[in-house]
Amino acid sequence: KAGVTQTPRYLIKTRGQQVTLSCSPISGHRSVSWYQQTPGQGLQFLFEYFSETQRNKGNFPGRFSGRQFSNSRSEMNVSTLELGDSALYLCASSLYPGARVNEQFFGPGTRLTVL
Amino acid sequence: TQLLEQSPQFLSIQEGENLTVYCNSSSVFSSLQWYRQEPGEGPVLLVTVVTGGEVKKLKRLTFQFGDARKDSSLHITAAQPGDTGLYLCAGTKPRDDKIIFGKGTRLHILP
Numbered sequence: 001k002a003g004v005t006q007t008p009r010y011l012i013k014t015r016g017q018q019v020t021l022s023c024s025p026i027s028g029h030r031s032v033s034w035y036q037q038t039p040g041q042g043l044q045f046l047f048e049y050f051s052e053t054q055r056n057k058g059n060f061p062g063r064f065s066g067r068q069f070s071n072s073r074s075e076m077n078v079s080t081l082e083l084g085d086s087a088l089y090l091c092a093s094s095l096y097p098g099a100r101v102n103e104q105f106f107g108p109g110t111r112l113t114v115l
Numbered sequence: 116t117q118l119l120e121q122s123p124q125f126l127s128i129q130e131g132e133n134l135t136v137y138c139n140s141s142s143v144f145s146s147l148q149w150y151r152q153e154p155g156e157g158p159v160l161l162v163t164v165v166t167g168g169e170v171k172k173l174k175r176l177t178f179q180f181g182d183a184r185k186d187s188s189l190h191i192t193a194a195q196p197g198d199t200g201l202y203l204c205a206g207t208k209p210r211d212d213k214i215i216f217g218k219g220t221r222l223h224i225l226p
Contacts, residue, residue: 004157033214042218043158043203056213090157097212101146101165104205104214106157 002027004093004107012113018079021110025072025093031055032074033104034066037088046089049074050097078112086114118142119204119217127223131193136220138204139186145209147187149178152201152219194224 005024013019025032033056034046045058049068066076072093078085088111092104120139128134138147146165150158162171164180164187171178175198177190191198203219 006157035216043216045213045216088155092157101163102207102212102214103148103160103163105160106150108157109155111155 004091004105006089006091006107006110008110009108010111010113012115013081014115015081015083017081018077019081019112020075020077021089021091021112023074023076023091023093023107025074025091026105029093029095029105030072031094031097032068032072033092033094034074034076035090035092036060037090037109038086043090046076048097055097081114083114086112088112118215119206121202121204121217121220123220124218125221125223127225128194129225130195133190133192134194134222135188135190136202136222137186137188138206138217140206141185142206142208143184144206145184147180147184147204147206149187149189150203150205152203153199158201158203194222196224196226198222199224 007022031050033048036044047054047066048056052068063079068074088109090109091107094104122137148163149161152158162178167182167184169180175192179188201219201221205214205216207214
């Protein structure tokens with residue numbers, strides 16, 4: 001079974017621009033979560049999607065948004081980029097949310113650098 | 116407030132030594148996962164523990180879930196350079212499907 005894929009792997013943008021990151025979950029997995037990882041803050045939860053609906057959201061400004069398609073693929077968008085948005089953005093898929101054992105499987109991440 | 120505290124934050128030891136890292140909380144968790152992450156890559160799931168007192172072994176790695184399901188430990192025997200990485204614990208609380216991550220222990224094994 002193929003793992004979680006994320007594209008692109010690396011991205012360089014300048015302040016004020018916007019960016020869209022893509023994630024394809026493991027086949028059969030219907031839940032997709034997004035995380036931001038920085039050296040200082042660790043893994044910070046952005047949002048979770050299931051059946052094309054956002055189920056949970058972390059404490060990030062409205063510049064961060066996402067969506068999920070009917071095939072469970074997901075995208076996240078960051079508008080008006082700031083220097084502090086430079087981070088590794090990770091996507092994780094799981095079978096479905098709310099399970100007692102909720103194992104998530106991560107993609108390799110997208111390294112975003114904002115100049 | 117960090118719900119899952121991992122200690123130590125950093126650990127650098129010689130190849131062949133044993134080590135234990137910890138994941139502690141004042142909250143009860145339904146399940147807890149351990150991940151290892153290498154630089155520039157996503158975390159890789161190592162194990163999931165569910166039952167209080169449960170012990171799972173993965174070659175030289177031994178994972179234990181506390182009896183009260185509030186803490187966990189990871190013990191590595193005869194550490195090797197390939198064990199180098201960031202070890203993350205993550206837990207799911209009862210009646211709450213959000214997953215909480217600790218900040219991780221960065222482990223470096225010196226050859």
